[in-house]
Amino acid sequence: MNMNNQSIFIIVFFFSLLLVTSSTYVEIKQLVPTTFTVNKVNSSKIIVGVSWDGTNEADDEYVVGRLNCFSNAVTILNSPQDHVFGDHNTTYELAVHKTDVLVKCRTGKVDIVNWKNVFYFRT
Numbered sequence: 001m002n003m004n005n006q007s008i009f010i011i012v013f014f015f016s017l018l019l020v021t022s023s024t025y026v027e028i029k030q031l032v033p034t035t036f037t038v039n040k041v042n043s044s045k046i047i048v049g050v051s052w053d054g055t056n057e058a059d060d061e062y063v064v065g066r067l068n069c070f071s072n073a074v075t076i077l078n079s080p081q082d083h084v085f086g087d088h089n090t091t092y093e094l095a096v097h098k099t100d101v102l103v104k105c106r107t108g109k110v111d112i113v114n115w116k117n118v119f120y121f122r123t
């Protein structure tokens with residue numbers, strides 16, 4: 001082996017190490033919220049919409065949707081909810097008891113990973 005062949009061998013060997021290293025990265029699986037919408041239907045009803053996306057989630061992956069609001073100005077009528085990842089969004093119905101109140105709500109999805117997001121709106 002002359003000098004040149006040896007350095008090529010070393011470079012190729014080094015590259016193959018890099019490939020082995022990079023191939024050990026593990027695929028992640030995650031579900032992330034995308035948009036929140038708050039729609040005032042009338043003085044006594046609000047519809048909250050939550051959309052989600054993700055990576056490496058099967059469309060039939062089971063997901064529990066939850067919404068909590070930290071106020072007695074509203075009551076959530078349909079939480080928790082059963083979903084699959086492929087639904088991509090849901091809506092929650094809120095009964096409004098007091099208007100012009102700033103309400104803090106937290107929504108979350110539970111699958112392998114769990115996320116919680118806080119948002120505010122005025123009734």
Ligand SMILES: *[C@@H]1O[C@H](CO)[C@@H](O)[C@H](O)[C@H]1NC(C)=O
Pocket residue numbers: 041042043044045
């Ligand atoms: C508000 O809208 C809901 C659903 O559309 C309806 O059932 C309810 O009677 C309405 N309330 C008022 C005060 O208009």
Ligand SMILES: *[C@@H]1O[C@H](CO)[C@@H](O)[C@H](O)[C@H]1NC(C)=O
Pocket residue numbers: 049051086087088089
């Ligand atoms: C909800 O998801 C469905 C697909 O599952 C899509 O067709 C629809 O546009 C979405 N709606 C919103 C408000 O994002």
